[in-house]
Amino acid sequence: AVALSGPTMFSSVIETAISLSQRNTSAANKKYSVLLILTDGEIHDMAATQRLLARASESAALSVIIVGVGAADFRSMNVLDGDGARKAMSTARDIVQFVPFRNFQGADAGPRLAAHTLAEVPTQVSDYFFHNS
Numbered sequence: 001a002v003a004l005s006g007p008t009m010f011s012s013v014i015e016t017a018i019s020l021s022q023r024n025t026s027a028a029n030k031k032y033s034v035l036l037i038l039t040d041g042e043i044h045d046m047a048a049t050q051r052l053l054a055r056a057s058e059s060a061a062l063s064v065i066i067v068g069v070g071a072a073d074f075r076s077m078n079v080l081d082g083d084g085a086r087k088a089m090s091t092a093r094d095i096v097q098f099v100p101f102r103n104f105q106g107a108d109a110g111p112r113l114a115a116h117t118l119a120e121v122p123t124q125v126s127d128y129f130f131h132n133s
Contacts, residue, residue, distance in 0.1 A: 057091035
């Protein structure tokens with residue numbers, strides 16, 4: 001069993017993922033990374049996380065998938081996701097997908113959760129290589 005606890009801090013793991021992505025990606029070595037974050041609470045280092053995600057969107061071969069588990073208020077995660085008509089965060093490209101786990105119930109929950117979680121990754125990968133080729 002995994003025990004989740006707070007405070008919820010994303011910046012250090014995102015910073016590590018950016019460093020690994022940049023170290024593992026070159027013109028000859030076209031690797032793309034996906035960081036999966038499971039969280040049970042609201043983010044406590046939002047400003048630092050937003051700065052890192054904006055930086056990553058410019059230069060890192062990286063997508064960040066955040067899955068919210070439990071009954072917490074995850075509205076702040078929508079700021080990071082940036083989907084919708086009005087982007088709340090300025091980034092060079094969309095690299096974040098937020099998925100509330102509680103929205104996926106029933107017999108077909110697994111396949112629907114997987115499809116929704118990974119839905120943006122193909123576009124994020126092609127956007128990265130289009131802008132960084």
